[in-house]
Amino acid sequence: MAKSMTKWYASWFNTPYYHILYKDRDYSEAQRFMDNLVNYLNVPDGGSILDLACGKGRHSIYLNQLGYKVTGIDLSEQSIAHAKQFENNTLSFEVHDMTQAYPETFDAVFNLFTSFGYFEDERSNLETIIAIKQELNSHGFGVIDFMNVNYVTKHLISADIKTVDGINFHQKRRVEDGYIIKDIAFTVNNERYEFQERVKALTLNDFNALFDEAGVHLLDIFGDYQLNRFHPEDSERLIMIFK
Template identity: 65%
Template structure:
């Protein structure tokens, strides 16, 4: 049986099965979010954007299609190798650890689709915020699109089976030690696989603590991809805009 490594995201995100399981993500919603966000931030046509933890680059490609100069970075070599086929003179991809500052400044740094809170060490979460701060040009914008932990607690689906491309993914969800945990088991060609997603149940108060320590300022807090105001009880997302 294939198990996750100490850094579960390093192994799970680098498999084709991760992308199969999540192939039905709402691309129309993602496009709407990118349109709304870039418009709200009033990014100029020549703005440079860092897509932090970009995966296979779906947001990077869309942002580039809007005319922006985009750099997508991710820890997964397989995801970046795939994304590189779409590179052009204003779209670039690289393998990079988001805990470390990327050696360039940007008008905006986007960390999207709950690509934060994976680390066991609190210091790594803080290091990432500090890295984003260093990656911003003067008057640049940092954006973290995270889940709303309070909403997840009250709407958690304990178990389900999701069938995608003939693979039955058995999914178990629970909260333990303030982590939202998802165990994913499946079988392909008589070989069993098992992976675990583990995301810290960070709240707005937690992020405010990180921001205070990193010396950044929270400017806006939204609760969904339509940029409605955040409500701890009813919002599905926690979208933070800071500098």
């Protein structure tokens, strides 16, 4: 029996299998990225950061260790329940929909590692940027770290099998109807599971249109976690700084 839910991100991210599949992500690279980012933005010592779509809180925890007051929000109740064990007086986690403005303002709002473009209703992408604008204080900066769609589509691997903790994850990828889609199927204890990841294939032009409509200003663009210049065809990332 295949397991599936309507909102893929609300179901897939809430399973332990999501975290198993991606357990080998390079978090040291992610931490160096955050080091580079807070230095570039000159976030004040003890400043406040909102981590949108924080998952289990690994990056929020690291930012807090750097000395920042961090709030992590995510739609996944299970991820937030896990993250709450790490809370302290300058680190908190909450279940919250990032399309709705959080009722505080911050020195920086981070949306990291392609945690954007999931929504079936494209209006939600605009609502998220509007919410980020409302969450920034007068000197704050918003950051969206997204995939570079041109690079991803050019290097897309149509199918592979990734084995983690004895589970064979069968992955199929395609571009369809303006989305980059990955179908994931696997069997655990003789039960078959099927999930799908769908991310809107947003280009820099698409983001510029969203920023214009939201009334925010794009200040800088980088193409990787070392904050090198963005190249439309060759950069792996599309990292946008705005306010």
